[in-house]
Amino acid sequence: MQKALKPLVFTLSFAPVAYLVFLGFTNNLGVNPAETLQLETGVWGLRFLVATLAITPLRRVTGWNRAIQYRRMLGLFAFFYAFLHFLTYLVLDKYFALGEMMADVFKRPFITMGFLAFVLMIPLAVTSTKGWIRRLGRRWQVLHRLIYVSGVAAAIHYVWKGKVLLGSSVGYAIVIGILLAFRLVWQLRSAKSVKTQRVTA
Numbered sequence: 001m002q003k004a005l006k007p008l009v010f011t012l013s014f015a016p017v018a019y020l021v022f023l024g025f026t027n028n029l030g031v032n033p034a035e036t037l038q039l040e041t042g043v044w045g046l047r048f049l050v051a052t053l054a055i056t057p058l059r060r061v062t063g064w065n066r067a068i069q070y071r072r073m074l075g076l077f078a079f080f081y082a083f084l085h086f087l088t089y090l091v092l093d094k095y096f097a098l099g100e101m102m103a104d105v106f107k108r109p110f111i112t113m114g115f116l117a118f119v120l121m122i123p124l125a126v127t128s129t130k131g132w133i134r135r136l137g138r139r140w141q142v143l144h145r146l147i148y149v150s151g152v153a154a155a156i157h158y159v160w161k162g163k164v165l166l167g168s169s170v171g172y173a174i175v176i177g178i179l180l181a182f183r184l185v186w187q188l189r190s191a192k193s194v195k196t197q198r199v200t201a
Contacts (some may be wrong), residue, residue: 005088009070012159013077016044034092041088046154046172048074053151053179060186072128075147079125082118082154093113109145110160116155120146151176 029036055071155173
C-alpha cells in the first residue's frame with residue numbers, strides 16, 4: 001500500500017494541468033482563457049505550496065514519519081504550477097514583453113509579491129536533489145527555509161490580487177499563517193525542552 005501511494009500522488013498531481021489542457025482543446029476555458037489559465041495554475045501552485053508546508057506539522061502531530069517522503073515531490077509540483085502560472089502571464093498576457101513584465105513587477109504590489117514568491121522557489125527546486133543536499137550540508141536546510149518567505153509572499157499575492165479581504169484567498173493566507181505559527185511554537189517548545197534538560201542534567 002505504501003509503495004503504491006507515492007506513484008498515485010505523483011500521477012494525481014498532474015490531474016489539474018491535464019484537465020486544463022482538456023478544457024483548452026474543447027474550448028471550455030471560458031470567455032477569457034488566458035485569465036482562466038493564470039488563475040487556475042496560480043491557485044494550484046498555492047495549494048501544493050500549502051501541502052508542502054503542512055507535511056512537517058502533519059508528521060509531528062500524527063507521528064506519521066513517512067509523510068516526509070512526499071515533501072520534496074509536493075514542493076516540486078508547487079514550483080511546476082508556479083512556473084506555469086508565470087509562463088501564462090508572460091506569454092498570454094505580456095506576449096514575451098520582458099520590459100512590460102518588469103514594469104508590472106515594480107509598479108503593481110500584488111505582482112511584486114507573486115514574482116518574489118516564484119523567484120524564491122527557483123533555488124529550492126534546483127537544489128532539491130540528493131546531490132545538492134550532500135554538497136550544501138547544513139546550508140541546505142537554511143536555504144530551504146526560503147519556502148516560508150515564498151509561502152507568505154504567495155498568500156499576499158493572492159489576497160492583494162482580489163483587492164477584497166474575503167473568499168478563498170484569505171482562507172489560504174490563514175492556513176499558511178497557522179502552519180508557520182505551528183512551526184514557530186514547536187521550535188520554541190523544543191528549544192525550551194532542550195534548555196530544561198541541560199539545566200537538570
